[in-house]
Amino acid sequence: MKILTVVVPCYNSAAYMNRAIESLLIGNNDLEILIVDDGSKDNTLVIAEEYEKKYPNIVRAIHKENGGHGDAVNTGLKYSKGIYFKVLDSDDWFDRNSLEKVLDILKDMIINSKSLDMLITNYVYENMNIQKSKIINYKGAMPEDEIFTWNELGHFKSSQNILMHSVIYRTEVLKNCKLELPKHTFYVDNIFVYKPLPYVNTMYYTNVDLYRYFIGREDQSVNEKVMIGRIDQQINVTKIIIDAYDPGVIKCKKLRKYMVKYVVMMMTISTVLLLKDNTEKSLNKKEELWYYLNSKNKRLYKEVNRSFLGICIQIKSLLGRKIILMGYSLSRKVFGFN
Numbered sequence: 001m002k003i004l005t006v007v008v009p010c011y012n013s014a015a016y017m018n019r020a021i022e023s024l025l026i027g028n029n030d031l032e033i034l035i036v037d038d039g040s041k042d043n044t045l046v047i048a049e050e051y052e053k054k055y056p057n058i059v060r061a062i063h064k065e066n067g068g069h070g071d072a073v074n075t076g077l078k079y080s081k082g083i084y085f086k087v088l089d090s091d092d093w094f095d096r097n098s099l100e101k102v103l104d105i106l107k108d109m110i111i112n113s114k115s116l117d118m119l120i121t122n123y124v125y126e127n128m129n130i131q132k133s134k135i136i137n138y139k140g141a142m143p144e145d146e147i148f149t150w151n152e153l154g155h156f157k158s159s160q161n162i163l164m165h166s167v168i169y170r171t172e173v174l175k176n177c178k179l180e181l182p183k184h185t186f187y188v189d190n191i192f193v194y195k196p197l198p199y200v201n202t203m204y205y206t207n208v209d210l211y212r213y214f215i216g217r218e219d220q221s222v223n224e225k226v227m228i229g230r231i232d233q234q235i236n237v238t239k240i241i242i243d244a245y246d247p248g249v250i251k252c253k254k255l256r257k258y259m260v261k262y263v264v265m266m267m268t269i270s271t272v273l274l275l276k277d278n279t280e281k282s283l284n285k286k287e288e289l290w291y292y293l294n295s296k297n298k299r300l301y302k303e304v305n306r307s308f309l310g311i312c313i314q315i316k317s318l319l320g321r322k323i324i325l326m327g328y329s330l331s332r333k334v335f336g337f338n
Contacts, residue, residue: 023093032082038069087189163189198255242296243296
């Protein structure tokens with residue numbers, strides 16, 4: 001039995017994937033490492049197979065035709081043998097001491113038959129361009145080192161979004177919600193986090209800095225210029241999240257509130273990028289996205305409109321645009337993302 005499966009999606013990752021994989025090799029056979037080669041054209045598969053040969057009880061190399069990051073995660077989920085499931089992108093890495101603590105917590109849950117659907121840890125922005133690290137934690141928003149439910153959540157700050165970097169799901173939860181990420185699409189990590197939320201009943205937060213999120217490559221998917229170039233994919237993911245659920249029918253108020261917060265985050269990302277591009281085509285796409293939200297779910301549209309983003313959008317002038325972009329610039333400086 002494997003306690004935790006960590007899937008490492010790789011595409012032409014030969015230059016940096018070793019750091020990710022080495023951070024997982026803590027000598028613990030409770031861990032399963034699935035290196036999914038997504039049709040790479042470099043030596044990614046060769047490196048993955050070398051690790052499998054060296055650590056046959058821990059590492060498995062899986063080769064597939066190119067289908068994108070989401071399809072690599074789908075493949076990892078298909079072959080996963082772990083009771084819990086996490087994704088580690090090939091240019092990121094784990095803190096080894098934190099990983100050991102996480103495995104101890106998960107093992108304790110299993111041995112003592114405690115029901116746990118989602119474990120949350122901190123993550124760290126490692127921005128190499130400005131040589132800055134920024135820890136994102138959930139202190140104040142979640143009880144620490146105990147099992148809790150949605151009803152026990154505190155107030156989430158604007159930075160405290162549950163992301164793929166911070167979440168470990170029970171594998172069964174992902175399968176019960178029929179998670180399947182779209183192929184050849186970037187930014188599907190948002191779907192990975194959002195889709196299972198109504199299937200989560202119990203959570204646990206431990207204040208350790210497990211995930212180190214690398215920022216700095218020019219070709220990185222979260223690079224601002226790259227994101228603007230792929231804005232149609234960002235919009236598509238936002239629409240998938242809008243379509244996934246009607247938060248208004250979610251009975252638990254705090255879960256509903258958090259799901260609305262997540263939609264606000266997605267609308268903010270798309271809106272900011274479209275405003276920064278500032279072409280007639282992009283501004284039309286912004287209008288179309290907000291129209292889409294209104295046409296698909298008027299109640300959700302009204303709730304998003306009551307957020308800071310919605311209020312600024314309603315200011316039909318350069319002032320509203322400037323406020324949104326200033327808020328984005330400030331957040332970028334504070335947290336060091338993209």
